[in-house]
Amino acid sequence: MSKKQTSYKAIDKRLITEGANIDFTLYETNDAKTQMTLFLQSDSVVGGDKKVYLREVESLYIDATDYDKYQSYAQKHLQSIASNPDIPFSEKANIVYAKASEVMENLFKNPDSLENMKHSQEIVNGFVSLALQDEATLESIMKIAAHDYYTHTHSINVSIYALSLAKFIGLKDKDLEDMGMSSMMHDLGKSKVDAGIINKNGKLTEQEFDTMKGHPQLGYNIAIKMGLSDKRILSGIRDHHEKLDGGGYPNGLKDKQISLFARIIAIADVFDALTTKRSYKDAMSSFEAIGIMKKQMDTHLDMRLVNALVKMCAVKI
Numbered sequence: 001m002s003k004k005q006t007s008y009k010a011i012d013k014r015l016i017t018e019g020a021n022i023d024f025t026l027y028e029t030n031d032a033k034t035q036m037t038l039f040l041q042s043d044s045v046v047g048g049d050k051k052v053y054l055r056e057v058e059s060l061y062i063d064a065t066d067y068d069k070y071q072s073y074a075q076k077h078l079q080s081i082a083s084n085p086d087i088p089f090s091e092k093a094n095i096v097y098a099k100a101s102e103v104m105e106n107l108f109k110n111p112d113s114l115e116n117m118k119h120s121q122e123i124v125n126g127f128v129s130l131a132l133q134d135e136a137t138l139e140s141i142m143k144i145a146a147h148d149y150y151t152h153t154h155s156i157n158v159s160i161y162a163l164s165l166a167k168f169i170g171l172k173d174k175d176l177e178d179m180g181m182s183s184m185m186h187d188l189g190k191s192k193v194d195a196g197i198i199n200k201n202g203k204l205t206e207q208e209f210d211t212m213k214g215h216p217q218l219g220y221n222i223a224i225k226m227g228l229s230d231k232r233i234l235s236g237i238r239d240h241h242e243k244l245d246g247g248g249y250p251n252g253l254k255d256k257q258i259s260l261f262a263r264i265i266a267i268a269d270v271f272d273a274l275t276t277k278r279s280y281k282d283a284m285s286s287f288e289a290i291g292i293m294k295k296q297m298d299t300h301l302d303m304r305l306v307n308a309l310v311k312m313c314a315v316k317i
């Protein structure tokens, strides 16, 4: 009988911080990456010799069967990392971003999993903690945002832009948390749209665009299935492609029919789309992006919020 081969998974070593209690075993590999050796036994506290050595080790691995334990450890630590004043903003933002990217990628692969949904709430809390810090300016946030387009990183970018704008105009506490959730989930409906359409390079045919237009309602349906019931959260997901002049989709809503959440997400969505590189276009600077939003989308977007975004990045246009 052959011995079962252990399979290992690389983890983000920045999440393994001094003083942390680890309930899974950590491994490292030799230079040739041919052999795994024990780095830290499970149920130990990171410290002593390992603390120094942690800086030198290139990558850390776990036994794949410990993945759930690692996930809950990482989630538990995320908010404390995000609110730790001793870690530089860009560093902690990168850690939260990397974790968010992993969680959202899983959620897009399996949007019906309640477990993934629970993880995304923890990620949102991490982002709210980040957005509440003084260093969270549009410029500092743009530095950590991914500038190549993937649906899951787009969701994260939109969430941090939306949260910063929401905080800037005075939203607080639970409102911010709900805003974070709504923006993080705004494109979840794309998980139910044919990947060929989502990833198509270049212009969609009319029929493909019609299919694509279904994603806000699909996202709304998934959100309800997940147990989200807050009207603002749901409106942000369903109405983020509505336009103030009534020319948007799926319902052609106008003016006051479009909620504050949906207006904020619409702006964050366009801003990220313009400042992100796609296979068919280069990324724009924040200055150029806001210029286009002001000149070409003045009947679509809420200009008071666009002006708030301008103030937020102190760009004079």
Ligand SMILES: [Fe+2]
Binding pocket: 186, 187, 215, 240, 241
């Ligand atoms: Fe969308």
